[in-house]
Amino acid sequence: MGSPAPMKPRPPRRRPWMVGAAVGLALVALAGCVPMGPMGPGHMRRMMGRGMMGPGMMGGRLEPPPAVTVVPTATPGGPATVSYRRDIQPLFDAYCVACHGGQAGLWLTSYEHLMAGSRHGPVVIPGDPEASELVRRLTGASQPAMPLGGPPLPPDRIELVRRWIAEGAPKN
Ligand code: HEC
Structure with a gap:
């Protein structure tokens, strides 16, 4: 019996959520830069992008809407x-x-x-x-x-x- 096998160093792991977050942020940033005419398709895209990704990506949450x-x-x-x-x-x-x-x-x-x-x-x-x-x-x-x-x-x-x-x- 020898000494226990030395622990192998763990291979560095990529963290998929970090990649996702980075991509998300990049998208939000991009969307924010697209110049827009009033209510054009770019506008909608940006609203959606921000609405869906903004709060989550920032780590903060919008307050839950009040009762009214x-x-x-x-x-x-x-x-x-x-x-x-x-x-x-x-x-x-x-x-x-x-x-x-x-x-x-x-x-x-x-x-x-x-x-x-x-x-x-x-x-x-x-x-x-x-x-x-x-x-x-x-x-x-x-x-x-x-x-x-x-x-x-x-x-x-x-x-x-x-x-x-x-x-x-x-x-x-
Ligand atoms: C982080 C700082 C910041 C916050 C938060 C912010 N604003 Fe502003 N707001 C500005 C600045 C700076 C300007 C001037 C930018 C410009 O129009 O060139 C501005 C301009 C405006 C104007 C145009 C004023 C004019 O006639 O020149 C309106 C209207 C306005 N903000 C409304 C809001 C409302 C409503 C909120 C909250 C929902 C808000 N802002 C939150 C910084 C802020």
Whole structure:
């Protein structure tokens, strides 16, 4: 009986998840660079790429949507159903004020600041979400998309903002 066979050094292993992560990140980066016309096919691809890969790849997760995920249907001319205080400002607080609380030329810390817009003018056009820079930045129709450098907001959050503006962007 000799001494036990020396342990063989393990061959270095490739870690498939790392390769996957690298490829994923590269894709996200690529997708982010593709110049886009408004709502072109590139836009969709990018939204999908970011939506599906962004949060996982960053190691962080988007917060689970709060209980109020059902976006109420507004009757035109009827009572407003999205509340600035309850639905909109908390989104800004969570996703935007780190930058838009005194920098980036736009304050998102209150209704008055939001409506004051930036030096380029208003970012909310009451009644016209698609013309509102706020929505265009959230959907990526205007670049750079917001939140800058992060994954887009969940679609139901963007829909809330859209709806609030469609309802006239009230201070409610
Ligand atoms: C990491 C920092 C950062 C975060 C987070 C961020 N922004 Fe921005 N945002 C910027 C910068 C910088 C600009 C100016 C870039 C430009 O338009 O050239 C900007 C520009 C904008 C503009 C255009 C303003 C104008 O008229 O010039 C809007 C609207 C906007 N952001 C909305 C948002 C919203 C809504 C969120 C949260 C969902 C958000 N941003 C999160 C940094 C940020």
